[in-house]
Amino acid sequence: MSKSLARVRDIEMAYDDSGGDGAALVLLHGFPFDRSMWRGQAEALGGEFRVVAPDLRGSGETPVGAGGVSIAGMAEDVAALLDELKLGRVVLGGLSMGGYVAFEFFRKFPGRVRALLLADTRPQADTEEGRRAREENAQRALEEGMVPIVESMLPKLLAAGTRERGGEVLERVRAMMLGTSPEGAAAALRAMALRRDQTALLPTINVPTLIVVGSEDAVTPPADAEAMGAKIEGSRLVVVEGAGHLSNVERPGEFNRALAEFLRALPA
Numbered sequence: 009m010s011k012s013l014a015r016v017r018d019i020e021m022a023y024d025d026s027g028g029d030g031a032a033l034v035l036l037h038g039f040p041f042d043r044s045m046w047r048g049q050a051e052a053l054g055g056e057f058r059v060v061a062p063d064l065r066g067s068g069e070t071p072v073g074a075g076g077v078s079i080a081g082m083a084e085d086v087a088a089l090l091d092e093l094k095l096g097r098v099v100l101g102g103l104s105m106g107g108y109v110a111f112e113f114f115r116k117f118p119g120r121v122r123a124l125l126l127a128d129t130r131p132q133a134d135t136e137e138g139r140r141a142r143e144e145n146a147q148r149a150l151e152e153g154m155v156p157i158v159e160s161m162l163p164k165l166l167a168a169g170t171r172e173r174g175g176e177v178l179e180r181v182r183a184m185m186l187g188t189s190p191e192g193a194a195a196a197l198r199a200m201a202l203r204r205d206q207t208a209l210l211p212t213i214n215v216p217t218l219i220v221v222g223s224e225d226a227v228t229p230p231a232d233a234e235a236m237g238a239k240i241e242g243s244r245l246v247v248v249e250g251a252g253h254l255s256n257v258e259r260p261g262e263f264n265r266a267l268a269e270f271l272r273a274l275p276a
């Protein structure tokens with residue numbers, strides 16, 4: 009896995025690329041995380057498939073840029089990255105905020121999506137109350153930095169077992185969150201608050217779709233994943249036992265098995 013930079017619209021976008029000739033799988037991280045959350049997938053699948061994982065605008069090592077941040081704009085960034093990499097149709101995966109970007113990408117560029125992976129995400133827009141909380145957190149991040157945001161979010165993100173085990177996973181997630189710049193976090197929070205409701209898009213999704221959710225996901229619970237799956241014809245739902253909102257990081261073995269099986273069964 010080598011880190012690379014691509015000129016994408018007005019910014020330099022950081023991404024990892026396993027290279028190789030296999031089918032391309034593009035993985036979009038959640039908030040407030042970065043491309044390193046997909047390390048376990050790149051390590052397991054990056055030989056057989058070409059795994060590309062960018063830092064979305066304002067996250068990790070990709071800057072916010074000058075023109076404002078929106079979920080639709082992040083989807084445009086991903087399309088520009090695919091252009092740079094000369095990737096036509098890809099399997100597009102997103103976890104949580106990455107899923108919001110994947111919905112927007114499918115809406116704009118359906119012909120470029122060979123299949124979808126929707127992990128721990130939901131189609132609904134925020135409620136008014138949710139929007140207010142995002143704005144409070146955005147201001148808090150800008151005034152006080154990431155520590156209070158991280159400490160209030162962390163307990164809700166991970167399954168009880170992951171938190172109790174502590175160790176490498178917990179520390180990795182904490183470090184990734186603390187590595188998000190306050191400016192990038194505020195921009196992403198405001199972008200998520202303004203994102204459109206994608207519920208009406210679901211019945212138009214006509215590509216193979218894998219939905220994955222942690223059995224203890226408190227942010228986008230299994231019931232939401234089931235309701236989403238019921239609206240996407242032919243979709244497959246996998247519940248990862250013992251994982252919270254970060255199912256791919258908390259239970260990489262189970263997550264990778266489901267993903268590999270899905271990828272290998274895709275029509276050419």
Ligand code: MLT
Nearest residue numbers: 038039103104105106227
């Ligand atoms: C994420 O993991 O991307 C966030 O929890 C999504 C959200 O806050 O809606």
